[in-house]
Amino acid sequence: MICPRCHSQVADHIKFCGTCGADLRAQSALVHSNPQQSPQSSIPPNQFEEYSNSVFGNAVPRAELHNPKGPLHIADMTISIEGELVPVVDIMLGNQLPIYFEHHILLWKHPGVQIGFKSMQGAARRFFAGLQIFISEAQGPGNIAFSRDSVGQIVALRLQPEQMVEVREHQFLVATSNVDYNFTFVQGISNILFSRTGLFIDQFTAIGSEGMLLLHGYGNVFEKMLAPGEALDIEPGAWLWKDPSVRMEMTTVAGSQRGGGILGALGGFMAGSSIVLNRFIGPGRVGIQSMTYHPPANEGAPEAGGQRNMDLNLGNLGDIF
Incomplete structure (x- = not known):
């Protein structure tokens, strides 16, 4: 299974991505119910900013990833x-x-x-x-x-x-x-x-x-x-x-x-x-x-x-x- 956030390879039974902490339970359930279907089609939007928005990607620390912009x-x-x-x-x-x-x-x-x-x-x-x-x-x-x-x-x-x-x-x-x-x-x-x-x-x-x-x-x-x-x-x-x-x-x-x-x-x-x-x-x-x-x-x-x-x-x- 591929993590939708950071695209790391993750075992099918893993609940959270060890690389970026993304919740993978919905994708894992979808893979088990229909192995031929790509789980990325049902991925909810990411609640945090993406590393890919940075000039350096995830190569360097990024500021305020979890600093909320609203309530x-x-x-x-x-x-x-x-x-x-x-x-x-x-x-x-x-x-x-x-x-x-x-x-x-x-x-x-x-x-x-x-x-x-x-x-x-x-x-x-x-x-x-x-x-x-x-x-x-x-x-x-x-x-x-x-x-x-x-x-x-x-x-x-x-x-x-x-x-x-x-x-x-x-x-x-x-x-x-x-x-x-x-x-x-x-x-x-x-x-x-x-x-x-x-x-x-x-x-x-x-x-x-x-x-x-x-x-x-x-x-x-x-x-x-x-x-x-x-x-x-x-x-x-x-x-x-x-x-x-x-x-x-x-x-x-x-x-x-x-x-x-x-x-x-x-x-x-x-x-x-x-x-x-x-x-x-x-x-x-x-x-x-x-x-x-x-x-x-x-x-x-x-x-x-x-x-x-x-x-x-x-x-x-x-x-x-």
Whole structure:
């Protein structure tokens, strides 16, 4: 079967394209019911901009692929993203679908909107991992709005049933209640110690019906669609979200150079790169934020990354064990 969005070869039983995340269930069902009929004749229009509209196609990251240009509708709610420097998620809730959100980001709400707590699955695991056990939940009808106290861009990811995305910790804003919120451990000791991602990655999966996930990216957000085996080296702290099919590894500035030895590594370092880079390997998509956010450090403290990052993460391990 051929993916209608990126034209990659996909096995007939696959539900989502591993290269671009496209929903392939309708095409797969059509292939099984009538193998002689081309599934592309029934493809719905793509809800996002196409990479082919770019001069460079999918060879380079593209800006704001998931930056909505107008109101988003899901179930009986309407979601608008307004403002520029510090954007606001403005949601008109109906009666059908509640939402849940991170603490401390509520900006305003109508008095009729009910605020409560949503308990998370795997409470014991989350407790020992130092993650949130309870998260805020809002039930309509009425208007509610959220904003994080930082310059950036809000990204809206529309998830089809059973579709998952993985998100950097502490950058989730809002999700509809039919999106499952879980976490996974970062794979690889080098990723844990040096990649600045921390110990955990958030996982969001739509359950039963289409769901909506909104993230806050610092600065502006770009998206890169990686072909199978294609790699992209990204400054630590700059990745925002990715498809689960995208593998994350750690590399050094020297390892990221085609040649040049120590002088090439020094050149990359002087160009503004960290000693350590995150390497993402396709197939799949990765979201990139242009402002590589790191928690503030006291004046005179060493830069994040390297030994400092190792100390921080070993401290986190001590908190867990």
